[in-house]
Amino acid sequence: MAVMNVNPTRMQLSKLKKQLTTAVRGHKMLKDKRDELMRQFLDLVRETKELREKVESEIENCNAHFVNASAVMSKQSLDASLISPKQQVNIETNTRNVMSVDIPEFVSKPRTSDSSDVFPYGFAFTSFELDDAIVSLNNVLPDLIRLAQYEKSCELMSAEIEKTRRRVNSLEHVMIPRYQDTIKYIAMKLEENDRSSRTRLMKVKDMLLDKAHNYSGKQ
Amino acid sequence: MDKNVSIIGDSESIKGFSAIGIDIYPCEAEDDAAHLLRNIADSEKYAIIFITEEVYNSVEKERSRYADRITPAIIPVPGVKGNSQTGKKRLSLFVEKAVGSDIIFND
Numbered sequence: 001m002a003v004m005n006v007n008p009t010r011m012q013l014s015k016l017k018k019q020l021t022t023a024v025r026g027h028k029m030l031k032d033k034r035d036e037l038m039r040q041f042l043d044l045v046r047e048t049k050e051l052r053e054k055v056e057s058e059i060e061n062c063n064a065h066f067v068n069a070s071a072v073m074s075k076q077s078l079d080a081s082l083i084s085p086k087q088q089v090n091i092e093t094n095t096r097n098v099m100s101v102d103i104p105e106f107v108s109k110p111r112t113s114d115s116s117d118v119f120p121y122g123f124a125f126t127s128f129e130l131d132d133a134i135v136s137l138n139n140v141l142p143d144l145i146r147l148a149q150y151e152k153s154c155e156l157m158s159a160e161i162e163k164t165r166r167r168v169n170s171l172e173h174v175m176i177p178r179y180q181d182t183i184k185y186i187a188m189k190l191e192e193n194d195r196s197s198r199t200r201l202m203k204v205k206d207m208l209l210d211k212a213h214n215y216s217g218k219q
Numbered sequence: 220m221d222k223n224v225s226i227i228g229d230s231e232s233i234k235g236f237s238a239i240g241i242d243i244y245p246c247e248a249e250d251d252a253a254h255l256l257r258n259i260a261d262s263e264k265y266a267i268i269f270i271t272e273e274v275y276n277s278v279e280k281e282r283s284r285y286a287d288r289i290t291p292a293i294i295p296v297p298g299v300k301g302n303s304q305t306g307k308k309r310l311s312l313f314v315e316k317a318v319g320s321d322i323i324f325n326d
Binding site: 048066067104120 | 221222223224232234235236237238239240241266267269286287289290292294296297298299301302306307309310314316317318319323324
């Protein structure tokens, strides 16, 4: 039994009772928060897992295309064709609040109006393998950005779930039992005080009656 | 405010990304990676920093500084050397942290 170090007074008792109701209510709310966060988190993780598998295989595909391109072109001309990009990925970051966790939403905006306008070189001196590589990479880009958004959300949510879980556990297994024990302890102490003062009064009454009517002398 | 996207890794893996508008930061030595990541992340220019798996595994301390911020999102991607499952391990770590044990990837 874990009892807090408090004075066993009525004032403390009513204070602790108030704290206990707050703790119980907080515990219930945090538990609901944890459950809902967990549900959303697991859905998100499943989705992220599928997306990651897809993106990884696509990137592997792109790398294969690039290997092909570098096989038919010299390293210098390959590097030279890629050196001055036409596009610039601009990301607008919005945040969404899910159960008090801020998670990001990345919205990408291409610099030029035509998002498929990516080739930073003329077609005369480059191989079509390089075109393939760049087109395939460009097609992965939206998925990559979505993956980044999902994974960051997972990261933030998992941290919040861990925090909430700790709070729930500490309330459930430490704070609330401690309040309950202390309340019980104070209640018992007060009752005990009550009984002892009652017996003292009865004793005093007996003594006074004894003195007034001289009961012991008559016997 | 609009931010950009960057990628850190060995130059072979990342050079293609420059064509589609991602800023590339080649990094061959592991020691430079930590410094580079810190510079890029602190510049507040990037919303997403992709990072190849080999480099990702060598900058654990730096990554953790940005774990609780919304941007930059530091995301591992496989490089030309093949897939080492780092991304999946990372996800399974999140599940483990949240649930207590990995219930998604343990099959």
